[in-house]
Amino acid sequence: MELGIIGLPNSSKTTIFNALTRGTAPTSSGSSGKLEFNTAVVDVPDQRVDRLSEIFQPRKTTYAKVTYTDIAGLDQGVAKKGFSGELRNRIAKMDAFVHVVRAFEDESVPHPLATINPQRDLSILDDEMILVDLLAIQTRIERIGESMRRAKKGSEEQAALEIEQALMTRLSDWLEAGAPLRDMNLADEELHSIRSFAFLTLKPVLVLVNSGDEVIPPDKLVTYQHRHTVVMSLQGKLEMEIAQLDLDEATVFMEEFDIAEPALDRMIRASYDLVGLQSFFTVGEDEVRAWTVRKGATAVEAAGAIHSDLARGFIRADVVAYDDLISVGGSMAEARKAGKARLEGKDYLVQDGEILHVRFAL
Ligand SMILES: Nc1nc2c(ncn2[C@@H]2O[C@H](COP(=O)(O)OP(=O)(O)OP(=O)(O)O)[C@@H](O)[C@H]2O)c(=O)[nH]1
Ligand SMILES: [Mg+2]
Known part of the structure; x- marks a missing residue:
């Protein structure tokens, strides 16, 4: 990141x-x-990593x-x-x-x-970024126009161009009103379709x-x-x-x-x-480590963040929340006895701060 x-x-x-x-x-x-x-x-x-290291x-x-x-x-x-x-x-x-x-x-x-004015300064660069996006969109709208003149009437290509044109026009109107694109309600597939533009706002x-x-x-x-x-x-x-x-x-x-x-x-x-990231931890004598996954990542994705072999051979993961592990003095075995460690499958949604131990076979 x-x-x-x-x-x-x-x-x-x-x-x-x-x-x-x-x-x-x-x-x-x-x-x-x-x-x-x-x-x-x-x-x-x-501080959770610090504490786990002490333990x-x-x-x-x-x-x-x-x-x-x-x-x-x-x-x-x-x-x-x-x-x-x-x-x-x-x-x-x-x-x-x-x-x-x-x-x-x-x-x-x-x-x-010459003068100190944080609000003004903040808007100056924000407005520049809005303009950068707007110029990119205007160029794209012109290109779409050219392609539409060449495309066959009623063709799939033309239908796709029309959809894109409508979206680009919406984005352009939004920016013209002075607001960043991140404030706009966009559907997932719309966001996906504009990803390659890497819009600044x-x-x-x-x-x-x-x-x-x-x-x-x-x-x-x-x-x-x-x-x-x-x-x-x-x-x-x-x-x-x-x-x-x-x-x-x-x-x-x-x-x-x-x-x-x-x-x-x-x-x-x-x-x-x-940026929508969270950490999970692995612990042991060799290493205490924080790993990064997006919020909403599954156990198998978390395993893959550690090593692709762990994702490939994933069987189950021992999972315990940070506070629960600390409350039993940091022992995985104690956490299990206390019913605080769970065995979770591939699709389990990992939560921030959980300690994972991945069981896998290759
Ligand atoms: N008084 C004061 N001066 C600061 C502070 N922070 C930074 N400066 C000074 O402001 C000047 C500019 O800081 P830089 O960090 O070089 O600014 P910059 O944004 O990287 O500048 P450019 O890369 O040239 O665009 C330096 O002389 C800093 O010492 C602060 O908190 N107080
Ligand atoms: Mg500088």
């Missing part, structure tokens, strides 16, 4: 990226405006992962002037966006529009408002009500500083500033939820 970090120039994208990745990519107040991508894979913090004392602990890519180069006017080639390809691949919005005041950091968005030196709740900074959207605020520079400390120093620092958990940890988990 990959999330693209977008935002206006100098909005603090790279600062957030560094905080997320404990990285040191160069940040600067003189935004270069160049096309640049920094990518890193980040562990999804999960099982495995040789190795593995967290779920999310990939973040810092995408510089989006700015006002990009839809009409600069949205092509590498930038388009890179962005189309993203599963979701982290939209970084500047709310911090700092005279040494120039703002491309269909992708989930995590809005991250950087409030700088102050803690300010997000709803005091922006109003943003859309589907598949999470809005959070954080103190960007502070988060980057915490991320660059070692664990002991970070603990002392956080106690001093009365921070229970870095905002970034919450944000990483929120990104994971946002």
